[in-house]
Amino acid sequence: xxxxxxxxxxxxxxxxxxxxxxxxxxxxxxxxxxxxxxxxxxxxxxxxxxxxxxxxxxxxxxxxxxxxxxxxxxxxxxxxxxxxxxxxxxxxxxxxxxxxxxxxxxxxxxxxxxxxxxxxxxxxxxxxxxxxxxxxxxxxxxxxxxxxxxxxxxxxxxxxxxxxxxxxxxxxxxxxxxxxxxxxxxxxxxxxxxx
Amino acid sequence: xxxxxxxxxxxxxxxxxxxxxxxxxxxxxxxxxxxxxxxxxxxxxxxxxxxxxxxxxxxxxxxxxxxxxxxxxxxxxxxxxxxxxxxxxxxxxxxxxxxxxxxxxxxxxxxxxxxxxxxxxxxxxxxxxxxxxxxxxxxxxxxxxxxxxxxxxxxxxxxxxxxxxxxxxxxxxxxxxxxxxxxxxxxxxxxxxxx
DNA sequence: ACCTGAACACCGTTCAAGT
DNA sequence: ACCTGAACACCGTTCAAGT
Numbered sequence: 001x002x003x004x005x006x007x008x009x010x011x012x013x014x015x016x017x018x019x020x021x022x023x024x025x026x027x028x029x030x031x032x033x034x035x036x037x038x039x040x041x042x043x044x045x046x047x048x049x050x051x052x053x054x055x056x057x058x059x060x061x062x063x064x065x066x067x068x069x070x071x072x073x074x075x076x077x078x079x080x081x082x083x084x085x086x087x088x089x090x091x092x093x094x095x096x097x098x099x100x101x102x103x104x105x106x107x108x109x110x111x112x113x114x115x116x117x118x119x120x121x122x123x124x125x126x127x128x129x130x131x132x133x134x135x136x137x138x139x140x141x142x143x144x145x146x147x148x149x150x151x152x153x154x155x156x157x158x159x160x161x162x163x164x165x166x167x168x169x170x171x172x173x174x175x176x177x178x179x180x181x182x183x184x185x186x187x188x189x190x191x192x193x194x195x
Numbered sequence: 196x197x198x199x200x201x202x203x204x205x206x207x208x209x210x211x212x213x214x215x216x217x218x219x220x221x222x223x224x225x226x227x228x229x230x231x232x233x234x235x236x237x238x239x240x241x242x243x244x245x246x247x248x249x250x251x252x253x254x255x256x257x258x259x260x261x262x263x264x265x266x267x268x269x270x271x272x273x274x275x276x277x278x279x280x281x282x283x284x285x286x287x288x289x290x291x292x293x294x295x296x297x298x299x300x301x302x303x304x305x306x307x308x309x310x311x312x313x314x315x316x317x318x319x320x321x322x323x324x325x326x327x328x329x330x331x332x333x334x335x336x337x338x339x340x341x342x343x344x345x346x347x348x349x350x351x352x353x354x355x356x357x358x359x360x361x362x363x364x365x366x367x368x369x370x371x372x373x374x375x376x377x378x379x380x381x382x383x384x385x386x387x388x389x390x
Numbered sequence: 391a392c393c394t395g396a397a398c399a400c401c402g403t404t405c406a407a408g409t
Numbered sequence: 410a411c412c413t414g415a416a417c418a419c420c421g422t423t424c425a426a427g428t
Contacts, residue, residue, distance in 0.1 A: 005392065030421060041421080043393050051421065098297050101339065102346035136349070137340075137364055144296065144339020145332075151297035154331070169332055175374060176367050200411065225402060236402080238412050246402065394427070401420060408413070 007037050009047045013057045020058070020095045028095075030054075056107075059099045063109035065089045068116050075120040076177075080170060082117060083142045087166060090146035098147045105139075114139070125181050134180075138173060145169055202232050204242045208252045212288065215253070220290045225249075251302075254294045258304035260284045263311050270315040271372075275365060277312060278337045282361065285341035293342045300334075309334070320376050329375075333368060340364055 015036045020028045030051060034041040048054045066089055069081040090097040105114065114135055121131035148154055149162055157165075210231045215223045225246060229236040243249045261284055264276040285292040300309065309330055316326035343349055344357055352360075 007392095029419085031419080040394055042395085042423090045422075046392060098293070101296070101342050101348055102293050103348060104350045105348050106351065133360060133363060136360055137336075137367070140339045140343050140364075141332075141336045144335045144342070147296050147339070147342075148335050153296055153298060153300050155299045156301065165328060165331055168328060169335075172332070172371050176370065179370060202411095224400085226400080235413055237404090237414085240403075241411060392428090394425105396424090396426100398423080399421095402418095404417080405415090406413105407415100409411090 007039055007043060007047065009057065011037060012044060012047055012054065013061050016054060016058050017061060017093065017096065021093055025095045028058075055099065056103065058096055059103060060107055060109045062089055062093055062096060062100060063107075063113055065092070066113055068112070075123045076174065078120045079117065079138075079173075082113065083170065083173075086142055087146045087149070090150040094150035094152075097150045101143050101147050121177075124177065130180075134177070141169060141173065202234055202238060202242065204252065206232060207239060207242055207249065208256050211249060211253050212256060212291065215290045216288055223253075223290075250294065251298065253291055254298060255302055255304045257284055257288055257291060257295060258302075258308055260287070261308055263307070270318045271369065273315045274312065274333075274368075277308065278365065278368075281337055282341045282344070285345040289345035289347075292345045296338050296342050316372075319372065325375075329372070336364060336368065 012033060015033050016028055019032050019036060023032075030041045030044055033054075034044055037043075044054070048057065066082065066085045069078040073081070105111075117135045117139065118128075118131045121134050122128060126134060145166060154162055154165075207228060210228050211223055214227050214231060218227075225236045225239055228249075229239055232238075239249070243252070261277065261280045264273040268276070300306075312330045312334065313323075313326045316329050317323060321329060340361060349357055349360075
């Protein structure tokens with residue numbers, strides 16, 4: 001009656017992420033998390049229903065690491081910044097990141113990022129429903145690339161090649177957005193850096 | 196000495212895929228595969244080194260289900276057909292398909308599909324190295340969409356919405372290819388079906 | 391309220407043994 | 410050559426019990 005908690009949901013999630021980062025998703029077990037926290041595995045079940053929920057929380061934590069750019073930046077810079085942030089988070093947590101593509105994008109943190117993207121697209125001139133569709137496809141491409149890179153699908157390609165690939169993806173997205181906006185001012189559109 | 200095999204690598208892979216399709220990736224265990232084949236779990240280890248290799252084989256089997264379009268079709272139709280085939284395979288094997296984005300794209304079956312895409316892109320007019328880059332980005336977008344859809348990230352969106360999303364993705368890709376080819380004949384480019 | 395000890399069903403994997 | 414039986418370490422999860 002009135003014992004101070006030794007662990008919290010937050011410490012559990014943080015420990016889980018650290019384990020997955022260091023030893024892979026296979027090493028992320030309830031026992032490993034408990035051991036790292038100096039507690040028995042059963043203690044975790046007070047804070048988390050089961051392992052599935054733990055994984056949900058860990059994935060959610062990834063999205064928390066994506067910072068939202070300042071409001072006063074132009075919409076295209078905001079999109080570019082978020083895309084790069086996502087890629088950075090993927091490189092930081094390569095074992096867990098792929099799960100992001102497999103869970104419903106309806107959690108609060110995923111909504112937080114998505115709303116920021118949609119807002120930028122609407123400021124660019126897209127109608128709300130078009131912006132939502134564009135966000136879906138755009139995030140799919142960026143997440144797909146980040147997962148591929150983090151998960152090792154592009155193993156064998158140099159960092160330089162992948163950076164160029166990503167720049168090419170950014171340019172492609174920018175071009176398509178300009179095209180749909182009917183914008184002629186392609187001044188900020190870089191020349192295709194193929195090679 | 197000279198006993199006829201009860202099981203084969205092929206039957207193991209097929210049983211594994213059937214289990215994953217029916218009950219999810221979590222139900223795909225060595226014991227479950229063995230039970231389905233009427234054999235003890237240890238019998239599997241004669242044909243497969245460990246579970247990791249089994250998963251590799253199963254993923255490889257997914258790619259086998261992607262048919263290569265006829266050579267005499269125009270390059271753009273070939274690309275479109277392959278993209279749609281990939282999406283179909285993803286919908287057929289939603290539990291296993293996400294793994295495709297997490298393994299090195301260097302296996303023989305993945306090379307088979309990739310070479311076909313690169314060839315189409317080269318026939319379109321791209322240089323070999325540009326074609327390879329385009330293939331990487333293009334397959335990332337298509338696989339990313341297929342994984343998202345199969346894995347449930349887009350749960351809550353109607354089939355119709357997702358079909359339109361995919362059509363929009365196809366159009367976007369087509370537009371970018373045309374743009375990089377410097378083609379003016381945009382007759383085959385559909386008007387943007389936003390909504 | 392929070393944690394533990396003991397227990398259960400299940401998992402991947404090995405090894406020696408059978409035919 | 411191919412499969413089995415027995416065994417091991419580990420996993421997620423429960424339940425009653427301790428403080």
